[in-house]
Amino acid sequence: MASVSMDTARSNSIANGRSKPGRLAPNYWPFVVPALLVIAAVIVFPWVFTLWMSVNSWTLGQPVVFAGLDNYTRLLVDMRFWESLWHTALYTLLAVVAPLILGTLAALIFDAQFPFRGLLRGVFVMPMMATPVAIALVWTMMFHPQLGVLNYLLSLVGIGPQEWIYNQNSVIPSLVLVETWQWTPLIMLIVLGGLAAVPREPYESAEIDGANAWQKFRYLTLPMIAPFLMIGVMIRSIDAVKSFDIIYAMTQGGPGTASETINIYLYNTAFSYYDIGYGSAMAVVFFIMIVALSFVLMMIRQRANWSDTETR
Amino acid sequence: MSSSFIRPTRRNFLAGSAAIGAAGLLGIKPASAAVDWKRFAGTTLEVNLVKSPRSETILKYLSEFEALTGIKVNAEATPEQQQRQKTTIELSSGKPSFDVVHLSYHVQKRQFEKGGWLADISGFVKDPSLTDPSLVESDFAEAGMQFAKDSQGVLRSLPFSVDYWIVYWNKELFEKKGLSYPSTFDEMASAAEALTDKSSNTYGFVARGLKNANVPVWTTLLLGYGSTPLGPDGKLRTTSDEAVEAAKMYQRLMTKSAPVGVSGFNWAEAQSAFLQGKVGMWLDGVGFAPPIENPEKSRVVGKVGYGIMPKGPKAQAAATTGDGIGVTAASKNKEAAYLFCQWVISHDMGARLLQAGAGVPFRNSILEDAKVREGVTMPSTWVDAVAGSAKVSQLALPVIIPVTEFRDIYGVGLTNMIGGADPAAELKSATAQFEPVLARSEG
Numbered sequence: 094m095a096s097v098s099m100d101t102a103r104s105n106s107i108a109n110g111r112s113k114p115g116r117l118a119p120n121y122w123p124f125v126v127p128a129l130l131v132i133a134a135v136i137v138f139p140w141v142f143t144l145w146m147s148v149n150s151w152t153l154g155q156p157v158v159f160a161g162l163d164n165y166t167r168l169l170v171d172m173r174f175w176e177s178l179w180h181t182a183l184y185t186l187l188a189v190v191a192p193l194i195l196g197t198l199a200a201l202i203f204d205a206q207f208p209f210r211g212l213l214r215g216v217f218v219m220p221m222m223a224t225p226v227a228i229a230l231v232w233t234m235m236f237h238p239q240l241g242v243l244n245y246l247l248s249l250v251g252i253g254p255q256e257w258i259y260n261q262n263s264v265i266p267s268l269v270l271v272e273t274w275q276w277t278p279l280i281m282l283i284v285l286g287g288l289a290a291v292p293r294e295p296y297e298s299a300e301i302d303g304a305n306a307w308q309k310f311r312y313l314t315l316p317m318i319a320p321f322l323m324i325g326v327m328i329r330s331i332d333a334v335k336s337f338d339i340i341y342a343m344t345q346g347g348p349g350t351a352s353e354t355i356n357i358y359l360y361n362t363a364f365s366y367y368d369i370g371y372g373s374a375m376a377v378v379f380f381i382m383i384v385a386l387s388f389v390l391m392m393i394r395q396r397a398n399w400s401d402t403e404t405r
Numbered sequence: 406m407s408s409s410f411i412r413p414t415r416r417n418f419l420a421g422s423a424a425i426g427a428a429g430l431l432g433i434k435p436a437s438a439a440v441d442w443k444r445f446a447g448t449t450l451e452v453n454l455v456k457s458p459r460s461e462t463i464l465k466y467l468s469e470f471e472a473l474t475g476i477k478v479n480a481e482a483t484p485e486q487q488q489r490q491k492t493t494i495e496l497s498s499g500k501p502s503f504d505v506v507h508l509s510y511h512v513q514k515r516q517f518e519k520g521g522w523l524a525d526i527s528g529f530v531k532d533p534s535l536t537d538p539s540l541v542e543s544d545f546a547e548a549g550m551q552f553a554k555d556s557q558g559v560l561r562s563l564p565f566s567v568d569y570w571i572v573y574w575n576k577e578l579f580e581k582k583g584l585s586y587p588s589t590f591d592e593m594a595s596a597a598e599a600l601t602d603k604s605s606n607t608y609g610f611v612a613r614g615l616k617n618a619n620v621p622v623w624t625t626l627l628l629g630y631g632s633t634p635l636g637p638d639g640k641l642r643t644t645s646d647e648a649v650e651a652a653k654m655y656q657r658l659m660t661k662s663a664p665v666g667v668s669g670f671n672w673a674e675a676q677s678a679f680l681q682g683k684v685g686m687w688l689d690g691v692g693f694a695p696p697i698e699n700p701e702k703s704r705v706v707g708k709v710g711y712g713i714m715p716k717g718p719k720a721q722a723a724a725t726t727g728d729g730i731g732v733t734a735a736s737k738n739k740e741a742a743y744l745f746c747q748w749v750i751s752h753d754m755g756a757r758l759l760q761a762g763a764g765v766p767f768r769n770s771i772l773e774d775a776k777v778r779e780g781v782t783m784p785s786t787w788v789d790a791v792a793g794s795a796k797v798s799q800l801a802l803p804v805i806i807p808v809t810e811f812r813d814i815y816g817v818g819l820t821n822m823i824g825g826a827d828p829a830a831e832l833k834s835a836t837a838q839f840e841p842v843l844a845r846s847e848g
Contacts (some may be wrong), residue, residue: 152846153497154520154806219789238666239606239678259666347616347667349820364490365809367497 102125115241146373153367164374174375178360181334184354187269188276195273196325197318201310203281204288218278225257225275229342232256232271236343258344262350268352271339276332280325287321288314323394327340330390334383347370354380411754416694422840429644434683439533442571444473446740452745452822453492454482455728458692459536459566460507460739463749466757470748476741496522496733502738505745508562510552510808511726511802513763519806529743539770540747548725548798562731563750565832568690569794570724570801572712573697575705578607578632578685587715590654597662600685609662609685611675616816617809618671621801622688623819625724627651627801629717634811635803643815643836644829649721650718652669652819652828659823673684680705685826688714690726695762701764711790713797723794724801756780765791771774806846807839811827 103147150160168400192210203214204282220228235241236257244254257267296312304312337356340346346361363372416557444805454460460482467478481490481503482490489512497520508517517523529535542550549564568666572593574586578600587593597609613619632647642648658665662685664678672689679687682704687693696702697709702728713725730749731740748754755766758776771777780790802808 119544153493154516154522237674237677239664239681239683254665256666256669259669261668261820264669313420345615345617347820348614349817349824361813365486365492365813366807 096206141211143373146369147377148374149367149370151370152269153369157370160370163341164371165378167371168374171351173353173358174355175386177353180350180352181354181356184265184269184329184336184340184352186331187266188336190371191273192277192280192329193322193325195202195277196287197284197322198283199277200288201314203285208248211304219283220275220279223275223371225338226342228271228275229339236267259348261348262353264344264348268340271343272336275339280329282320283321283325283328291317314396320394323390327390327394329386330386332385334386355382376391406774427625427769435586438539439523440744441534442474442744444534445738445744448741449477449478449479450505450737450738450742451502451503452478452480452505452507452659453488453505454480455509456482456536458695458761459758461730462754462758462761462763466754468525470745473748474744476738476745477683478745485509491686493596496520499735501711501733501735502739503728504742506733507565507728507730509726509728509801510564514552515804515808516732518555524564524733524734525559525561526732526738526739526741526743526746528742535560535740537753538542538749540750542812544687544770545767546572546795546798548800549727551731551800553729556726560646562729563746564767565725565728565730565750565765566726566758566765567693567795568765569791570688571691571790571794572714573679573687574710574712575679575682575685575708576710577682577708579710585610588713589715590626590717593715594654594662596656597658601662605683607666607683607685609676609687610620610658611663611667611670611678611684611686612688613671613675614659614663614667614820615650615669615671615674616820617812618816619819620812620816621724621726623651623655623815624801625688625714625722625741626654626717628722628724629714629720631717631783631802633803633804634815639847641840643839646830647719648832649829652822654831656822656828660825663823668820682708691765691787692762694787698783699756699760707784709768709784711784711787722799723796725794725798725799727803759788761782762787764792767784805843807842811839811841814842 147164148159148161148319149157150163151157159232199217203217204212234261235243238244238254238256238259241257243257247253247255256263258264296309299309299313335356336354337360340352340354340357341360346357350358355375356379359372359375362368362375366372422563438605445745454463460480464480464482467480468478471478472488488507490503492503492508492513493516493801495503496506496517501522502780506523508514511521528770532539545553545564546567549567553560553562553564555561572586579585584596584599587596593610601608622650627648629635630647630651632642632645633649634641634643634648635680643702664670664684667675670678672693675687675689676693678684680703680797680813698706700706716720725779730746732739736742750766750768752768752771752774755768755773756766756802757772757775760782762781762783766772772795778788798836803811805811813836815832818826818835
């Protein structure tokens with residue numbers, strides 16, 4: 094019955110020369126409603142509830158009082174919020190650029206033919222499979238100024254002890270080092286996929302024209318793998334901007350607030366200070382920022398695809 | 406035989422305790438004990454504990470309580486931070502999943518009071534069918550009762566374990582430099598500087614530098630200057646001369662004599678540094694003797710002295726934090742839950758806590774019991790430091806709801822001071838940030 098009515102509906106819409114993708118035959122609704130209920134419960138309700146909390150002053154253990162936009166105006170003058178915003182931007186930028194460069198280089202190396210290539214590729218992608226908190230604990234030990242292996246290695250080449258995550262100036266680069274170590278393999282895998290799809294003919298033509306290795310990379314490889322790089326940038330950006338586990342496990346946003354990103358500040362506000370209303374306002378603003386970032390990146394990716402089409 | 410009787414070993418003591426426990430289970434009770442332990446047999450209690458050596462001691466002997474009372478106990482121990490979040494969220498919902506809650510007084514006391522989350526147990530304490538006659542208020546250290554009673558003087562919990570801030574000092578390093586344990590703050594700072602030799606990676610002093618964790622170090626020093634962060638009128642006095650002087654002392658100790666990277670050190674990093682034998686003094690809570698005296702973890706076994714906090718310019722004070730155990734206001738099994746709390750802070754359980762070095766009971770009758778002290782596995786100087794600290798005990802942190810914000814905001818200032826920032830300016834800035842938070846919480 095269902096297929097007959099569906100077919101009838103489709104043939105009618107075709108006959109009318111227009112489609113109505115939003116309309117379903119009534120007897121299809123029982124199949125759709127469970128999914129809608131789940132989406133409403135796990136996506137829509139939490140967001141509506143967060144929005145509601147963000148316009149209330151609510152500290153756990155105390156009464157809920159309607160506060161209008163007070164929590165949002167408080168954000169505007171909260172220097173710690175702006176500082177965390179800057180930390181998030183810096184952390185994201187470094188945690189995208191470093192794996193992007195190193196991952197692309199690694200992909201170029203692993204694209205070439207050499208003995209044990211498969212084995213080495215396997216070893217290279219291993220960090221990606223490890224649990225972030227476990228990684229954080231291992232790196233925390235490695236970063237220890239007195240007992241850590243990194244300072245020991247530096248001492249072998251005559252460099253004095255560094256403070257790594259224990260110094261306000263070096264904490265973000267040190268955290269990015271861990272992030273880079275873990276996520277460079279992801280970029281490598283994405284770019285390797287791109288390199289596998291690159292045709293050989295343009296390179297042969299370039300070689301006949303006398304192009305050197307850099308020119309071949311700059312004018313052939315890079316434009317052809319650009320869409321893949323954009324996918325890598327998009328995945329890494331969204332991942333880095335909402336990074337929490339490694340930072341929290343290693344520094345909890347310290348020393349001081351030197352590595353406190355919005356995520357960490359949000360978490361502290363909601364679950365250490367129990368200021369649920371203010372934490373929710375921060376979550377709403379943060380969500381809008383992530384959506385905006387995703388939108389911009391998707392636009393850029395679209396442009397990369399167009400230029401790729403034009404190249405062909 | 407006779408010698409082992411006069412000087413019992415730990416094993417003998419535990420065997421004796423087990424025999425006494427077994428006698429109790431068989432119904433052989435002292436004539437004075439009128440508590441009807443079996444009154445709530447068949448009840449099931451849900452217990453929420455902070456994961457720590459203290460809760461491990463409770464869990465280890467839990468079956469004894471179940472056998473004594475016939476009460477079934479489902480106990481859950483979660484790490485401190487998670488436990489605090491879980492209890493706050495559940496208690497504020499009005500329907501917590503537990504009858505008994507383990508709380509950190511120095512962080513949660515005021516929050517629990519304001520939420521009305523703990524049951525009034527003062528009536529239970531007066532009921533001879535519920536309370537052992539040995540359980541009297543005068544047996545507890547003053548700080549314990551201060552913690553356990555709310556602002557109206559109503560007893561809301563039972564004080565379980567106290568933590569005094571003491572100085573662990575490496576006797577070997579002190580001897581090498583011909584130094585003795587300091588008796589004043591100035592001597593402490595001078596000794597720390599004399600012990601520091603960066604070329605050999607040796608440092609005179611270590612304490613917490615990490616934001617939040619570092620605040621009790623500063624407040625400990627502040628007590629020596631005769632002040633506290635909050636005045637009796639409830640107003641902040643964190644920009645006072647005393648507060649600034651204490652912050653300068655913190656800065657001096659942490660910049661001139663502390664290991665590289667100390668601004669990121671919590672107690673765990675400070676402990677690691679001290680256990681390596683390259684640090685002269687370590688200021689922290691009293692509970693770290695077990696790892697120090699454990700040859701598998703420590704290079705300073707037998708070389709460590711346990712000192713009471715040196716005297717400041719105006720006072721000698723051992724900063725005190727502590728934890729307690731209480732019955733939730735929403736519990737339907739309040740009397741049974743109270744029996745559990747009473748068992749947790751009983752003489753036998755307190756003795757076990759102290760003897761294992763897992764914690765220090767608030768009850769003086771346990772600390773002063775010669776037999777209990779004989780069974781302590783930690784050095785006698787540790788017990789002396791505990792007993793001496795009890796005499797000069799003062800609360801380490803202000804009793805307010807936003808303790809975490811207080812520690813975070815002032816903690817950032819202290820971390821900045823390690824980086825060279827001006828103490829007066831940092832305290833002024835932190836106070837300006839914290840004042841509205843405090844006002845909101847009490848408003």
